[in-house]
Amino acid sequence: xxxxxxxxxxxxxxxxxxxxxxxxxxxxxxxxxxxxxxxxxxxxxxxxxxxxxxxxxxxxxxxxxxxxxxxxxxxxxxxxxxxxxxxxxxxxxxxxxxxxxxxxxxxxxxxxxxxxxxxxxxxxxxxxxxxxxxxxxxxxxxxxxxxxxxxxxxxxxxxxxxxxxxxxxxxxxxxxxxxxxxxxxxxxxxxxxxxxxxxxxxxxxxxxxxxxxxxxxxxxxxxxxxxxxxxxxxxxxxxxxxxxxxxxxxxxxxxxxxxxxxxxxxxxxxxxxxxxxxxxxxxxxxxxxxxxxxxxxxxxxxxxxxxxxxxxxxxxxxxxxxxxxxxxxxxxxxxxxxxxxxxxxxxxxxxxxxxxxxxxxxxxxxxxxxxxxxxxxxxxxxxxxxxxxxxxxxxxxxxxxxxxxxxxxxxxxxxxxxxxxxxxxxxxxxxxxxxxxxxxxxxxxxxxxxxxxxxxxxxxxxxxxxxxxxxxxxxxxxxxxxxxxxxxxxxxxxxxxxxxxxxxxxxxxxxxxxxxxxxxxxxxxxxxxxxxxxxxxxxxxxxxxxxxxxxxxxxxxxxxxxxxxxxxxxxxxxxxxxxxxxxxxxxxxxxxxxxxxxxxxxxxxxxxxxxxxxxxxxxxxxxxxxxxxxxxxxxxxxxxxxxxxxxxxxxxxxxxxxxxxxxxxxxxxxxxxxxxxxxxxxxxxxxxxxxxxxxxxxxxxxxxxxxxxxxxxxx
Numbered sequence: 163x164x165x166x167x168x169x170x171x172x173x174x175x176x177x178x179x180x181x182x183x184x185x186x187x188x189x190x191x192x193x194x195x196x197x198x199x200x201x202x203x204x205x206x207x208x209x210x211x212x213x214x215x216x217x218x219x220x221x222x223x224x225x226x227x228x229x230x231x232x233x234x235x236x237x238x239x240x241x242x243x244x245x246x247x248x249x250x251x252x253x254x255x256x257x258x259x260x261x262x263x264x265x266x267x268x269x270x271x272x273x274x275x276x277x278x279x280x281x282x283x284x285x286x287x288x289x290x291x292x293x294x295x296x297x298x299x300x301x302x303x304x305x306x307x308x309x310x311x312x313x314x315x316x317x318x319x320x321x322x323x324x325x326x327x328x329x330x331x332x333x334x335x336x337x338x339x340x341x342x343x344x345x346x347x348x349x350x351x352x353x354x355x356x357x358x359x360x361x362x363x364x365x366x367x368x369x370x371x372x373x374x375x376x377x378x379x380x381x382x383x384x385x386x387x388x389x390x391x392x393x394x395x396x397x398x399x400x401x402x403x404x405x406x407x408x409x410x411x412x413x414x415x416x417x418x419x420x421x422x423x424x425x426x427x428x429x430x431x432x433x434x435x436x437x438x439x440x441x442x443x444x445x446x447x448x449x450x451x452x453x454x455x456x457x458x459x460x461x462x463x464x465x466x467x468x469x470x471x472x473x474x475x476x477x478x479x480x481x482x483x484x485x486x487x488x489x490x491x492x493x494x495x496x497x498x499x500x501x502x503x504x505x506x507x508x509x510x511x512x513x514x515x516x517x518x519x520x521x522x523x524x525x526x527x528x529x530x531x532x533x534x535x536x537x538x539x540x541x542x543x544x545x546x547x548x549x550x551x552x553x554x555x556x557x558x559x560x561x562x563x564x565x566x567x568x569x570x571x572x573x574x575x576x577x578x579x580x581x582x583x584x585x586x587x588x589x590x591x592x593x594x595x596x597x598x599x600x601x602x603x604x605x606x607x608x609x610x611x612x613x614x615x616x617x618x619x620x621x622x623x624x625x626x627x628x629x630x631x632x633x634x635x636x637x638x639x640x641x642x643x644x645x646x647x648x649x650x651x652x653x654x655x656x657x658x659x660x661x662x663x664x665x666x667x668x669x670x671x672x673x674x675x676x677x678x679x680x681x682x683x684x685x686x687x688x689x690x691x692x693x694x695x696x697x698x699x700x701x702x703x704x705x706x707x708x709x710x711x712x713x714x715x716x717x718x719x720x721x722x723x724x725x726x727x728x729x730x731x732x733x734x735x736x737x738x739x740x741x742x743x744x745x746x747x748x749x750x751x752x753x754x755x756x757x758x759x760x761x762x763x764x765x766x767x768x769x770x771x772x773x774x775x776x777x778x779x780x781x782x783x784x785x786x787x788x789x790x791x792x793x794x795x796x797x798x799x800x801x802x803x804x805x806x807x808x809x810x811x812x813x814x815x816x817x818x819x820x821x822x823x824x825x826x827x828x829x830x831x832x833x834x835x836x837x838x839x840x841x842x843x844x845x846x847x848x849x850x851x852x853x854x855x856x857x858x859x860x861x862x863x864x865x866x867x868x869x870x871x872x873x874x875x876x877x
Contacts, residue, residue: 170231177232178239178457184210185456198315200520201552203456204545207463217469227464240461243454244525245425248338249407250450251309251521252429253443255335263325266502266512267332273498274491274516275337278305279344281490289479290540295348299535302344303544304487307334308521309426315518315556321563323579325572326508329499330515338522342414342423343367345526349533366417374410374427382406382428383435387625387662390437391592400445403432422525436591436623462524465531466546470539480543484550491517511562514555519548578802585799586749587617593718594627594681595652595688598673599641600705602690603648605720608727609754609864610688611651616753616803618658628652628665631676644726651727674708681713688718690726696857701846710867711841716746721856721863729862731760731832737821737855738766738836740792743868745799747836750866752800752807754834761806764793765824767817786811818854825859833863 166174185206192202209215216223226232282301286292292300312334316327343363385406389398407425414424432438471477496513500506527544530536536544568576582588595610597603610626617624628649637645656663670676681687689709691702701707702719710717720728736751738744748764755762766789789811797807814820825833835855840847848856848867856863 166231166235170229173226173229173232174235177226177236180226181206181210181236181457181460182453185460189456197556198311198520198552199451200311200459201549203459204463204520204524204549204552206456207460208466208549209463210460211464211466213466213468216467236457236461239454240458241421243450243456243458244422245407245411246446246450246454247458247521248309248422248426249403249429249432250443250447251313251338252426252431253433253446255331255430255433257430257434263329263332266329266499266504268336269502270329270333270495270498270512270516271336271340273501274307274333274495274513275305275340277494278487278491281486285483285486286540289482292540296535299345299348299530299533300540300544302341302348303523303527303530303536304491305337305344306341306523306526307337307516308518308523309334309338311521311552312515312518315559316515319556319559319563323576324566324568326499326504326511326566327515329502329504329508330512333495333498333512333516337516338426339367339423341522341526342420345420345529348535363419367419367423370414370417370419370424371427374431378410378428379431379434382431386432386435386437391625397445399437399442403438403442403446406432420529422522436625439589459520459524462528462545463549465528465538466542467538468542468546470542476539476543480546483543484547487547488517488551505566507562507565511559511566514558514562517551518555519551524548577798581799581802585802586746587613587753588620588622590685591623592625592627593686593688594629594677595648596629596631596677596681597645597648598631598677598705599637599644600673600703601709602644602692602720602722602726604644604651604726605690605722605728606688606718607648607651609718609720611655612728612757613750613753614655614658614661615757618661619756620803621660623660623662624655625662625664626652626655627681628663629677629680630665630667631673632667632669647726674705674712677709678712678714681715686716686718687713688720690720690722693721693723693860693863694853694856699845700848700853700857702856704844707841707846708844710839710846711844713869716869717839717867718750719865719867721865723860723862725862728754728758728832730830731758731862732830733761733763734758734832734834735763735765735821735825736796736834737817737824738764738792738796740788741836741838743836743838743866745796745836746868747834747864747866748796749799750864751834752803752805754832754864755805756803760832761808762800763808763810763824764796765810765812765821766790766793767820768811768813769815769817770813785813818851818858821851821855822858825855825861831861833859833861834866835863836866836868839867839869 185203188206188209189199189202192205193199210223210227212223279301282304283297286297286300307330309331312330316330321327347363385402386399389402395401406428410424410428411421412424415421471480492513495516496509499509499512504512524545527536527541531538531541593610595603595606614624614626652663655661666680668676668680687709689706691706694700694702702710702721706719710719734751734755736748738748751762754760768785768789770785790809793809793811797809800807810824812820825831833855835852837848837852840849
């Protein structure tokens with residue numbers, strides 16, 4: 163096994179430190195100047211390369227970066243950076259929107275790719291004197307859209323979810339897929355058998371995509387669930403994402419399609435998988451952007467040697483290449499988007515977007531150098547073209563975006579997406595239902611199954627664990643019937659789209675400890691209870707109180723007086739405050755209302771006596787206005803569910819009385835409330851208002867109990 167000497171390790175570490183300092187430093191300068199960070203990193207590499215550092219201190223530059231060990235190590239890190247960049251680009255692909263924008267995306271791709279391929283090939287042949295297949299390779303480089311750069315710029319500008327951004331990504335995805343097929347054909351032309359190799363690559367690519375959208379998708383979803391739910395190792399999901407990325411990249415490399423196609427494709431699959439939270443994606447992004455990607459882009463910049471341009475004619479050819487590449491791709495890309503249905507200003511943004519460079523195109527150019535299809539001079543010319551393109555694109559995008567107001571349909575879609583981002587239940591993918599008679603499993607299962615129906619309509623993952631404690635006392639006949647009915651409700655849920663019901667059996671006589679341990683990896687625990695009797699200290703049941711006190715996550719409690727399942731409901735009443743737990747409860751109520759086709763009433767009770775402590779206003783008008791802000795925030799989070807929402811804001815010195823009065827207005831009603839757990843040593847304490855409401859109403863209630871109050875936020 164090859165091992166680095168102490169001196170080589172020292173040089174590798176020092177080289178990486180210098181690259182990160184210079185690359186991230188120039189990226190920060192670029193960001194402060196309103197330019198994308200990738201431009202700064204490319205320029206940082208240019209400064210460290212032979213053009214500047216190598217010209218001023220050639221000995222130092224050669225010592226630091228010229229050694230074989232340093233080159234091999236940095237090349238390895240660079241390849242990992244490229245794979246992670248394409249993985250992240252895959253995360254950002256919204257297949258639902260891409261399907262909606264298939265026509266403009268496909269037309270834009272066709273109009274941008276084909277003319278760029280032809281123009282680049284002709285330019286290389288007539289102007290640069292390159293012979294086939296090298297001239298075709300330059301056309302391939304020009305036809306690629308840097309999806310990672312486009313995604314990064316649109317994210318920085320806050321426009322990723324706009325229609326024109328998604329059309330740009332759709333076109334870019336097409337170029338990402340096509341480029342590797344074209345590369346395979348060109349490489350085979352060099353080997354002398356292009357037709358056979360092209361057909362072989364096309365067959366492999368089609369087979370790979372077919373596998374990934376069927377078996378690969380199922381295996382990925384299964385693996386993400388199992389690792390996130392069962393593995394106790396730290397950062398297990400993050401490690402799995404990296405394993406899947408490298409494995410997929412290795413698989414496509416073995417097929418001769420190139421590893422980056424595998425990384426991008428698995429990124430698209432993982433982006434739609436369960437348990438892939440925003441924080442998980444940000445963890446991958448932090449690894450890539452903070453370490454590996456800067457090495458890739460800095461090394462790409464270091465490959466640029468302006469001395470290879472040599473003659474003034476070469477500089478002129480480089481500028482001409484910039485003009486030709488930009489004019490062809492922006493012009494034809496704009497035309498394709500316009501024919502696809504976008505207006506001229508939106509189409510112009512798409513045209514500029516598909517012309518972005520500095521990502522996959524640079525990777526392809528580097529690959530061309532390694533394959534002998536692109537000379538060092540040709541790479542230097544293209545790298546400078548890429549830097550110029552990234553430099554002029556953001557101002558052009560800003561100019562055009564200022565002339566594209568958000569349409570009504572687009573505003574509705576964006577608001578629905580923002581509503582979903584702020585909401586609670588979209589983040590809840592795992593719920594455990596203990597099948598224990600004392601916890602009224604049929605009541606809990608009926609509420610969970612109702613929520614599952616609504617989540618199925620919203621195309622959201624919802625995995626239910628049927629938790630059976632084998633060491634618990636044997637149920638009597640009535641309890642056995644209730645358990646069977648609970649199983650039936652969960653079986654009904656398992657037939658819904660994106661809902662998975664699994665059974666977990668635990669052998670233990672310690673029921674409480676078994677429930678808490680088995681449900682520790684769940685994001686929600688659902689139990690049932692009877693209404694508490696009026697008393698100075700309120701209890702939902704000994705086992706229920708213990709679970710609420712000691713559970714790590716949120717607890718959903720179905721409180722029914724006589725029935726053991728959710729009864730028919732016409733109206734759901736939700737008392738809300740400015741705290742997160744009440745907004746969570748409003749979200750639960752929204753899903754129940756959607757599934758039950760019930761109306762929803764959001765009630766905010768403002769206590770004037772507490773104004774100085776909670777509301778910070780003293781007059782009636784200001785207090786009511788503050789209450790309305792809370793109701794509006796809850797309503798905004800529910801708008802995507804298309805349920806009927808009524809808003810009520812009242813002033814009362816007895817909030818529990820106002821809530822009970824609203825619950826008693828008649829009809830088939832359900833109360834849903836959030837509460838903050840203040841319990842100590844198993845003694846239930848949900849606060850005086852919650853206790854008063856629970857003991858003064860006999861209506862069915864669903865209680866969501868949190869352990870973190872959170873603060874009211876409108877963002």
